[in-house]
Amino acid sequence: MIEIKGLTKTYGVGNKTINALNGIDLRINSGMFGLLGPNGAGKTTFMRILAGIVNPSSGFVKINGFDLTTESGKHQIKSMLGYLPQELGMYTELTAIQFVDYMAILKGIDDSRKRNQRVHEVLEMVGLAKESNRKIKGFSGGMKRRVGIAQALVNNPKLLIVDEPTAGLDPEERIRFRNLLVNLATDRVVLLSTHIVEDIGQTCRDLAILAKGQILFRGSPTELTKAAENHVWTLTMQGMEKPNHDLTVVSMLHLAEGTQYRLVGSNAKDYANAQPAQPGLEDGYVWLMKQSNQMVEMI
Amino acid sequence: MKHFSLKYTLLTYRLDQLWFPIAFWMLFVIVILIINEPSQSTDMSLAYLGTAVPLIGGVMAAYAILDDPALELRFATPIRAAQIIIERTLMIFFIQAVCAFSFYIFAKSIDVDFSSIGTVLDLHLSWVIPTITLIALGTFGSIVGAQTMIGAFFVGIVWIIQIIIRDGMAINNWKYFYIFMGITNPEHPDLHANQIALLALSLIFFLCSWILLHRQERYI
Numbered sequence: 298m299i300e301i302k303g304l305t306k307t308y309g310v311g312n313k314t315i316n317a318l319n320g321i322d323l324r325i326n327s328g329m330f331g332l333l334g335p336n337g338a339g340k341t342t343f344m345r346i347l348a349g350i351v352n353p354s355s356g357f358v359k360i361n362g363f364d365l366t367t368e369s370g371k372h373q374i375k376s377m378l379g380y381l382p383q384e385l386g387m388y389t390e391l392t393a394i395q396f397v398d399y400m401a402i403l404k405g406i407d408d409s410r411k412r413n414q415r416v417h418e419v420l421e422m423v424g425l426a427k428e429s430n431r432k433i434k435g436f437s438g439g440m441k442r443r444v445g446i447a448q449a450l451v452n453n454p455k456l457l458i459v460d461e462p463t464a465g466l467d468p469e470e471r472i473r474f475r476n477l478l479v480n481l482a483t484d485r486v487v488l489l490s491t492h493i494v495e496d497i498g499q500t501c502r503d504l505a506i507l508a509k510g511q512i513l514f515r516g517s518p519t520e521l522t523k524a525a526e527n528h529v530w531t532l533t534m535q536g537m538e539k540p541n542h543d544l545t546v547v548s549m550l551h552l553a554e555g556t557q558y559r560l561v562g563s564n565a566k567d568y569a570n571a572q573p574a575q576p577g578l579e580d581g582y583v584w585l586m587k588q589s590n591q592m593v594e595m596i
Numbered sequence: 597m598k599h600f601s602l603k604y605t606l607l608t609y610r611l612d613q614l615w616f617p618i619a620f621w622m623l624f625v626i627v628i629l630i631i632n633e634p635s636q637s638t639d640m641s642l643a644y645l646g647t648a649v650p651l652i653g654g655v656m657a658a659y660a661i662l663d664d665p666a667l668e669l670r671f672a673t674p675i676r677a678a679q680i681i682i683e684r685t686l687m688i689f690f691i692q693a694v695c696a697f698s699f700y701i702f703a704k705s706i707d708v709d710f711s712s713i714g715t716v717l718d719l720h721l722s723w724v725i726p727t728i729t730l731i732a733l734g735t736f737g738s739i740v741g742a743q744t745m746i747g748a749f750f751v752g753i754v755w756i757i758q759i760i761i762r763d764g765m766a767i768n769n770w771k772y773f774y775i776f777m778g779i780t781n782p783e784h785p786d787l788h789a790n791q792i793a794l795l796a797l798s799l800i801f802f803l804c805s806w807i808l809l810h811r812q813e814r815y816i
């Protein structure tokens with residue numbers, strides 16, 4: 298279990314400071330937890346703090362009872378951690394087996410027989426058993442990510458942190474990856490960050506939206522969808538006319554009778570022919586971002 | 597738990613950087629063979645052991661820790677900062693030691709005269725001490741600046757300045773920090789104090805590097 302109180306992180310860049318995290322309070326229980334947010338929201342910073350790589354500026358983090366702000370607590374946490382960074386760098390001259398084996402050694406798995414068995418097991422789990430004796434430098438992006446997840450899993454971590462793991466994967470690979478994570482989440486905390494709304498909806502019962510270093514929302518995907526209830530509309534307009542600025546265009550479709558828009562906004566009273574629509578997860582996200590003035594013009 | 601594997605430490609080392617010590621080694625050997633003159637051979641051999649080996653060690657050390665593609669993954673494992681420093685700097689030192697010893701054997705085989713330096717131990721200390729010092733400086737420089745280049749720059753600057761003003765370095769209080777005293781002033785009365793001071797300084801560099809390496813966010 299993860300307990301976070303008043304977490305802040307400030308970066309100093311030259312003589313300016315950037316508040317990457319602005320007072321985060323969260324409790325995260327066992328299972329899949331999704332962290333959703335736009336670029337620059339602070340997701341990577343948050344995950345690096347939980348992985349013990351970045352030190353918080355203030356606040357308090359406890360993971361399974363260990364205090365992350367102490368050196369010894371950090372050491373304990375790293376001993377039960379699996380981490381897949383957003384920008385995954387690897388030793389590409391090694392084969393997949395060698396790389397995962399080396400990471401297992403660094404994580405302290407000394408018994409070479411057990412280690413060997415576990416390395417093959419995780420490579421099998423990510424579907425790389427056949428390619429495991431090839432050098433990583435010949436791998437595709439998706440295969441590299443799979444090696445990345447294999448090394449994260451090799452020590453059977455109690456806490457698995459994956460930072461935008463599905464970026465750059467094809468749809469099939471993404472689905473495989475999501476299913477793998479869900480299976481893993483049965484008996485551990487899996488923390489997944491993404492800016493792809495569907496990835497979370499399909500997998501997490503619990504999620505948070507992070508924007509500008511603050512938690513905007515905490516709840517289930519259903520609750521997120523509900524947030525946009527009565528705020529989603531479809532509207533068909535003729536010619537060059539565009540919906541006014543109070544309404545955010547989520548999608549548009551050019552039809553014979555004009556352009557059909559899907560809109561999110563508090564009301565569409567300016568338009569008599571606007572029809573209320575069923576909200577989806579993405580609408581919920583857009584609505585919340587709009588509420589907090591995080592939304593930029595979409596068209 | 598040992599968290600260590602010699603095999604992978606070697607396999608993950610940037611092997612392409614080995615051209616650097618090998619090229620210097622071959623250059624000095626070839627030049628000495630071509631010139632083939634006893635006093636020149638002695639000077640060239642001392643220059644190699646006492647100045648080239650430490651320089652190469654220092655520059656390689658600047659790249660040894662931070663020039664690591666999987667640094668973020670490494671930082672997320674429970675290995676200690678001290679281990680990272682020891683593992684990497686020992687390897688750099690080992691490479692220099694292999695170069696220096698093989699060069700020494702080569703020099704002996706063509707009867708190069710090292711008697712001006714003193715005993716065999718004195719001769720070897722005259723490259724071991726500066727090599728440790730510049731490795732420590734290179735490590736410290738790259739970590740304090742959070743950039744490999746800065747470590748290499750520190751090493752290069754100190755090396756060139758001390759070579760240029762070597763006579764001045766041996767006389768005033770700078771004498772304790774004169775890296776090349778073992779080969780240029782082997783009979784200096786303060787040679788031992790100089791060696792101890794350099795080792796102490798290296799230790800301080802390593803300690804500072806160790807403390808600073810705990811702030812992992814500076815390096816990713």
Ligand SMILES: Nc1ncnc2c1ncn2[C@@H]1O[C@H](COP(=O)(O)OP(=O)(O)OP(=O)(O)O)[C@@H](O)[C@H]1O
Pocket residue numbers: 308309310315316317334335336337338339340341342343383492
């Ligand atoms: N090492 C750093 N030094 C200075 N500023 C940083 C550093 N790392 C992150 N930031 C800043 O902190 C803010 C949050 O960045 P972060 O990488 O955590 O966002 P993110 O949500 O992961 O974004 P993305 O979706 O693009 O990966 C950004 O404004 C970024 O510029």
Ligand SMILES: [Mg+2]
Pocket residue numbers: 340341342383460461
């Ligand atoms: Mg990120």
